[in-house]
Amino acid sequence: MITVLSGCAVVTMDAGRTEYRSGHLVVDGARVVAVGSGPAPFSLRTVHNIDASGCVLTPGLINTHQHLYQWLTRGQATDAGLFDWLQQLYPTWAKLDDELVHSASLGALSWLARTGCTTTTDHHYVFPKTGGDPLGATIEAAREVGLRFHPTRGSMDLGQRDGGLPPDDIVEDLDTILSRTEDAIATHHDPTPGAMVRMGVAPCSPFSVSPELLIEAARLARKYGVLLHTHLAETLDEDEYCREHFNCSPVEYLERLGWLGDDVWLAHTIHLDDEDLKKLGSTRTGVAHCPSSNARLGAGIARVRDLRDAGARVGLGVDGSASNEAGSLLEEVRQAVLFARSTGGPQAMSVRDALELATIGGAEVLGRADELGSVEPGKLADVALWRIDDLPHAGIADPVAALVLGSPPPLELLLVNGRTVVEHDRLVTVEQAAVTRQVVAARNKLRSRQG
DSSP states (O other): OEEEEEEEEEEOOOTTOOEEEEEEEEEETTEEEEEEESSOSSOOSSEEEEEOTTEEEEEOEEEOOOOGGGGGGTTSSTTOOHHHHHHHHHHHHTTOOHHHHHHHHHHHHHHHHHTTEEEEEEEEOOOOTTOOOHHHHHHHHHHHHTOEEEEEEEEOOOOGGGTOSSOGGGOOOHHHHHHHHHHHHHHHOOOSTTOSBOOEEEEOOTTTSOHHHHHHHHHHHHHHTOEEEEEESOSHHHHHHHHHHHSSOHHHHHHHTTOOSTTEEEEEOOSOOHHHHHHHHHTTOEEEEOHHHHHHTTOOOOOHHHHHHHTOEEEEOOOOTTSOTTOOHHHHHHHHHHHHHHHHOTTSOOHHHHHHIIIIIHHHHTTOTTTSSSOOTTSBOOEEEEEOOSTTTTTOSOHHHHHHHSSOOOEEEEEETTEEEEETTEESSSOHHHHHHHHHHHHHHHHHHTO
C-alpha cells in the first residue's frame, strides 16, 4: 500500500534541517519514497491519500531511556531522592513476574505511542527468582502495540550484603547474568536492516553492580556487536559513592573499565565536571537526557548544551514511569528547552534543538541514524503527524514552536514501519480501554502481594 500525506508542514530533520511550510510525504510499504514541498509530484494508483492540512509532520520520536515495569508503581515515594526512592520501591519490584511486567509494558508503551514515540528502549534489570521471563514480556508488549523496540538485558549483582543498594533477593550472580544475557541476545536480537527489535546489554549502575560485571558485560556486548547502556552520574549520592569506593568520579570509573565509546550510551549524566565532559565528547559516548525524571527526583539539570558542544551524542528519555508519571515523550521535548534555558539563558536551546534531541539525536544514540530519526527517501517510515489547527495552537506562526512550546497537540497519525499505530489521536493496534483495565488489575495484584 502506498500512502500519500499532503498539505502539512514538514520538518524533515535531514542533514540540512529542511522544512516545508506546506509539503507532502509518500510512503511505500515500510519506507519513505518521497518528501518535498507542495503536492506529490506524480500521480499514483492504489494509494491511501490523507489530507494532512492543519498538521505538522515530524520524524517519529525516539525514547532512549525507560523502565516499562515501573508503570505499575507510579505515584509512590513522591518526595524522595533517588536512593531513598529506590529503597522504598525495591521491595515492591521484587514481587513482579512476567505477567505483571507485560501489563505494565502495555500501559507504558501505549502512552508512548500516543505521545508520538515510534522507537523506544527499555532497561529491565529486576529479575525475581520466580518471576518467569519479564524481558520476553516487554518484547511481546512492544510487538502488540507496534513500536520499534530496543530492549536491554539489565542486571544487578551487588546486593546490600556486598555494599550495594539493592536487596539481596533481587540480585543475580555474575555467571547467571552473563548466561542469560547471552541467551537474550541469541533469542531476540535482530541485526538486519529495518529491524523491529535490537538487544542491548545494561548493568544497572555503579552502586548496584560489581566492576567484574561491568567488564564482562562489555566483553559480551562487543563479542556480539550490541550496544552497552547504564545509569551514570545521576545524583550527588552516586558521585560520593564512586569517590568513596573507587577514588574517582563516575565517568572516570567507567573509563577505567572500558565503558566509554560510540557503542555506549549513559542515562542522565547530570553531575559532570569539565574533564568528564571532554571524556564523553571525545569518545562520542551517547547520553539519554531525562529532564522530567531528574526534576521529579531533585537530581539536578544535565549540561546538555555543553555535552553536545563537546561532541557527545544526546537523545531524550522518559525514564521510569515511577519517576515520571506522565510517561509522555513529547513533554520531554518541551522540558528539555525549559531546563536548558533555566540555567543557560534563552539561547541555550532552541525549539528545533530540542526536537532534534528527540528524533535524529535519539537515532544517533541508538546507532540507527542511517534508518531512523529523519524524514528522507530510503529511510524507514516512522513518522508522526500532529494537529496544530486546534484552539491551543491556532495562530502560532511557527509550527515547531506550536509543537514544542504549546500544549501537547492531538496526534493525527503515527506510522511505525509504515504501519498505522495511532489514528485521529486513538490507538488502533490495541484497545486503550482494555489496556487501562489490565493495568489496574495488575497494579491491584501487585499491591496484594505486598501483604
